[in-house]
Amino acid sequence: MTARWLLVIAVLVVAGCGKKDRYRDIDPHDIKPWVPKSEPLSKYGNHSPYRVHGKIYRVNNHPAGFEQTGRASWYGKKFHGRRTSNQEVFDMYKLTAAHKTLPLPSYVEVTNLKNNKKAVVRVNDRGPFVDNRVIDLSYAAAKMLDFVHDGVTDVHIRVVNSPRDLQKKPITQGLTYVQLGAFSDQQTAYNLARKASQLLGIETFVTILTTPGGILHRVRIGPIDSEFKVNQLLNRITQSGISNAQIITD
Template sequence: MKTGLWLIMALLLSACSSRYQHREDFSPPVPPDLSTLKEPTPTSEALSVMGNGPTYKVLGKRYQVLEQPRTFREAGTASWYGMKFHGHATANGEIYDVYQFTAAHKTLPLPSYVKVTRQDNGKSVVVRVNDRGPFYKDRIIDLSYVAAHKIGLDISGTAPVTIELLKPPLPDKVRWVQVSALSDQPSANKQQQALRDALKPLTWPVEVYQGKLNGKPLHKVRIGPVPEGKPLQDLLARLDKLHINNPVVLGAHQLN
């Protein structure tokens, strides 16, 4: 990641930004039954385009992001973050939701899946790490509200925990190339098949993604995931020869 972009991303980190509408953090309204919210299933996802610079600096301290860790285990203090950050971008560009099982960690690559176990009561929770932090004293992980609730951390505020890496992300950053967004599904399906034929032998999937614009259906023809670097540049060159003008290159956080 270029230095300028990474400096911008450092300003987006949850623990040190001043862009929030609330000065202090607070608990969210509690749904009727938090037990209906399910922990994520650990899987190796594509490495996030944002939030994975080799190093970054916060509050005068520089941190180095771990590169392709196979195992990781750490003990220390866990905390949680709530409504002050709800609805704002995390370090990898996704939107923080207090009711999703997510977490912030200073050095794990994004997104990673970890198991967090309280040392004092044995309760554990699986979370998806998609943010940076916490940048406060000896704390090693910030949990979302629902993850904190799962192990009673919403009551105690902090607790000694052990975290264990379950699934790191895939080693390569990937992108999706969107060639069109059409209101007519048959037209999108026709373009999908034409691209599959034109790009044979087919290296990357060509799919039609369903979305909406102003409440009306929108059918997005996309190719991917495609690794950044030469594979992505080769694909863009092939599309240019097919006279497909101005394709849009998307990261995982832009796929809605």
């Protein structure tokens, strides 16, 4: 074998070793878990609506109770050390993620539906802007969920606000509605009710309230019997592009 070929082989071996070193093999048991907590919204990365590749996205202002099922991918050394959407430094060895619409930061429990392994990640980035993917996970998260070699996997995600928020609390006082708006103009109210019914596939009605200032036409959905269902509905309303929805208890 010529000296030239020996040199080529040596270069390839060194290059391969370098690539392996950059993806340090980590034991999932050694990865530091997050303890979900309430955090203020990041100064950057929460502008809404925003546009990517010609498509408009709206940040979910009511993430409690949010759940989603779809494909997950992961990202690592190409972005390691770069700034995330909220201007934190991406560390592929931490349990972080990118999502298109959840506020930054958010804590999300991710379940790999192929093996039922779970991880709580902190969402601090935007993406993945691919139609068939719902979340982009760090290398560490992919290791914990055991799909590094697959590249993508099917997952279920749900927002976790605190270690105790998995309880579904019943609403015990009064009747609770989601109110989409209140208008003096009757036609405006009925137009919104019709639009919401079409977008959400849920009966939306108008009630009339007489006030000292005049008549108000209130556009509402409900009554709703649990906080969990209210949060789910608020997520759907936000994603449909209807803003300013409020929770009303009578």
